[in-house]
Amino acid sequence: MTKAKAYLLFIFTLIIPSIIHGQQLIPVGEGWANNSINTTVFRKNSLVTHNNTQFIAYYDPDGYMVLGKRDITSTEWSLHKSQYKGKVTDAHNSISIMVDGDGYLHVSWNHHGDPLSYAKGTMPYGLELTKKLPMTGISENNVTYPEFFKMGDGSLIFMYRDGQSGQGNLVINKYDCKSKIWSQIQNNLIDGENKRNAYWQACVDNKGAIHISWVWRETPDVATNHDLCYARSSDGGITWENSKSEKYSLPITATTAEIVCHIPQNSELINQTSMSTDNEGKPYIASYWRTENSDVPQYHVVYHDGKEWHDLNLGFRNTPFSLKGHGTKRIPISRPQIIAKQEREKTSLYLLFRDEERGEKASVAICKDLNNKKWEIKDLTNFPVNAWEPSYDTELWRTQQKLHVFVQKVEQIDGEKTADVTSQPVQVLEVEINIK
Template identity: 35%
Template structure:
């Protein structure tokens, strides 16, 4: 069933030279959009719901050609807006509003805690268990980085380290690329990651997992506690995929089945060398796992690895005759995209996109995770919205609302941003600068 467009209107003209993440945030009766405008300037537009006019605030930051330089936004419990972005191993870029829910009062703040902020990448705002605003980022570079977490105090308007140690630390030998932490239906935070040895994307290895009830104390899948920082030899591996075997950090997803069990989705090469999607599900509760703490090693021929309570069952989902041979430095132009497993209309489903086979949605057996059927194409959007209009090589970009939805009377609408850009170019400048494209806000019902 396709989603129906309730309304759509332009936010601004935006930079289209390469894909880079924007953010959309709806809070109470106000909406914020953080993006790079046609002149590449970091901009925050705001409006009151029901008002088609935007108030735009241009900040003193300008993006280059790096697709890592995503923008993120959040609002703390006192209503102040926080914005960060335009960093790839760069000094911290961070703004905070002086007045609640008012982007026009955004001011640059030079430091959070004042250390380990000279080589920042991947800023992420999280909702803490007590409503605290948490900021996670990487300190260092690919192949040599640490994930740090800070917590914000709205009364003193100051940041502090949430963790005395890094959450993930490659110890100068590698770098962890996490997905999450994702707040699950059980209330816990679920974190998946891969390790990468060098900036070469082909050196990803060892899909891993940890969980926490408070973002402070972490444990393995079998319930045994993890000391911080978590390192590559801490027994948190779910699938020990070697480097060079088709595992990619940007294509790891954390989902949940109908029994609220976490399911990790990723791709790697099968025994024939083709790229396949796999789902790893945590089975049962805590158990007295072996000392190594690792999960099951997937059997590429059968696609399934057996697991006992507190361990993982790994199932091959796709059956493609296609190999995505990626590697090297810079942002890749995706050939496979995989979404989290989730429950929709009492069915366990998973959407994907493939450069050769196109978009689709698998319907999974709730017991075995085997594919029971597929809708191809399935995307919930009209072809008109999916098809680029700017011509040339442009691709459509979407970002969903960071909020969960906003009630308007008796209706609940969801929001998303749409714009078009040229594909990723390994973060290299193009010879010609493309014309800007329209950034449009869509409300769906």
């Protein structure tokens, strides 16, 4: 081992108590655990807080959607078993929730090329849901990956794929709190041109700009993922531009998309990870892939410093693996979540992940100052979470800088198969972050 590699390994195995302390696990209820449907990384959101009321959603052992709420100062949950079930044998069919500016819960669930399943709360802060509702009635018959995002005025953005893997388009709807009406603002923002589709991740910054990044997939085989691209909108999703403020002609295609990091096919590049922004709206994108001179997939953070893009290879992993084939995969590491925190001239980054190398625990890699690019790792649980992937309360982080993570030990078998395991506790991990 070279001195440089030994030093890097030393940095990544440090555990510094002053960085993260005060973890608390809050029990919620028993959840389906025979696959990763409750813990997929693309849940937007599994947890969401509005005015100190935190909401949660998950499938119970019988496949019913359970909704819950609590005051974030309390450990007691009010739970409601809804009238809706999901096809829990397919890990794609996750539940996504958000609360609008008036306190109404919005829920979408059970999609893998299926007609839209959407309902909202019958009253503000309520857990009981309406009957299934349409949104716009347009392009709602082949829905996958529903995701909600909250805008600064309390309105909602809803994104989903219309189509199938290797051949699909990105649709964006908007919910107006005053009229309580959904409208479609993009029916094909990113066009696969019947040749490919975009697997995206998105976020909304403190100024209300929407940021999207994505990889292209040429076929349903995950090995055909390639290239990381980017777009943003400062007018609620109507017009879009690249990082150089050059306006896109819509829809965005493989020819016109800004490639922020060139990644060839067969690089073990994963799709649908996460992105975040700092206080100034600069984007940070997390993923993993294998570079040309290595057979070990590593976590990467691709970020824009206001002038240009950078690819930060965290480089702490040692175990190779290969991504190939269709469907949900049983992968030795999770897709990551990236969170950025900015104080004065210092930007701190947190990468939530799970890795077999660390006993499959929920873990976090921490960069206290992006200027020096040194990372430390800490395990957040003392037990394995198996096939868990991280999701967290984005609204609580945005409004109060508090990190609450959805945690459940789950299994996953390659393809849409299910393990034979007992139900597992759904919990919320409260992590107190104290950067010094």
